[in-house]
Amino acid sequence: xxxxxxxxxxxxxxxxxxxxxxxxxxxxxxxxxxxxxxxxxxxxxxxxxxxxxxxxxxxxxxxxxxxxxxxxxxxxxxxxxxxxxxxxxxxxxxxxxxxxxxxxxxxxxxxxxxxxxxxxxxxxxxxxxxxxxxxxxxxxxxxxxxxxxxxxxxxxxxxx
Amino acid sequence: xxxxxxxxxxxxxxxxxxxxxxxxxxxxxxxxxxxxxxxxxxxxxxxxxxxxxxxxxxxxxxxxxxxxxxxxxx
Numbered sequence: 001x002x003x004x005x006x007x008x009x010x011x012x013x014x015x016x017x018x019x020x021x022x023x024x025x026x027x028x029x030x031x032x033x034x035x036x037x038x039x040x041x042x043x044x045x046x047x048x049x050x051x052x053x054x055x056x057x058x059x060x061x062x063x064x065x066x067x068x069x070x071x072x073x074x075x076x077x078x079x080x081x082x083x084x085x086x087x088x089x090x091x092x093x094x095x096x097x098x099x100x101x102x103x104x105x106x107x108x109x110x111x112x113x114x115x116x117x118x119x120x121x122x123x124x125x126x127x128x129x130x131x132x133x134x135x136x137x138x139x140x141x142x143x144x145x146x147x148x149x150x151x152x153x154x155x156x157x158x159x160x
Numbered sequence: 161x162x163x164x165x166x167x168x169x170x171x172x173x174x175x176x177x178x179x180x181x182x183x184x185x186x187x188x189x190x191x192x193x194x195x196x197x198x199x200x201x202x203x204x205x206x207x208x209x210x211x212x213x214x215x216x217x218x219x220x221x222x223x224x225x226x227x228x229x230x231x232x233x234x
Contacts (some may be wrong), residue, residue, distance in 0.1 A: 025173075028174050028178045028179070029173065029174030029178065031178075031181070032174060032177045032178040032180070032181035032182075032209070033177065033181075033209040033212070033213070034209065034212060034213040038224075045183055052228075055219075067229055099172075100170045100172060101172050101175075102174070102175045102178075104170075107173070110178045110182065112178075113182050113185075114178065114181060114182065114185075147233070
């Protein structure tokens with residue numbers, strides 16, 4: 001197998017519920033067939049890996065606090081279409097369970113079990129007033145473009 | 161040497177092979193995993209990806225209807 005097909009790096013930019021499912025479906029699937037998988041969370045994608053799954057006033061200034069409250073964590077991710085004030089992600093999770101399709105928490109748990117490596121974008125964290133301790137402990141390191149390119153070298157890269 | 165059973169007949173992509181892989185990582189060399197799965201995507205992919213990753217596919221046998229049993233040795 002050529003080196004380029006052995007590694008998959010995913011940039012998780014969107015904090016949408018459905019796109020987070022796409023990120024973790026690809027990540028777990030690829031890890032299960034033997035690929036080395038890395039996910040880089042940046043901007044809205046950081047909401048997926050916040051320690052606090054709900055809404056909280058974290059950060060330094062008033063702006064940071066209000067902004068972080070509005071964004072929320074894993075349990076507050078909106079659907080990219082037909083969100084209906086957060087009702088649809090719950091409805092979709094119900095439909096996924098009913099049809100025996102893995103839910104987002106199950107996918108994330110599997111990703112951890114399969115050794116998928118998680119990284120967070122330093123620059124986006126500064127803008128959004130997020131510190132490393134605000135993120136789940138599975139985040140290996142906080143990195144930038146150069147660090148990302150080094151980690152993703154000789155592999156395939158996806159932007160979601 | 162032990163044998164572990166896994167039923168993924170009710171699961172869908174990617175959990176069919178994700179569950180199998182997680183189960184395989186928990187086994188010791190020489191242990192076996194018996195996976196019950198359905199025809200189509202799971203049956204097409206699991207034996208192939210297991211072989212690609214260096215596991216030994218011992219047997220693939222139909223057990224009735226669309227369900228098959230795949231035995232893999234680590």
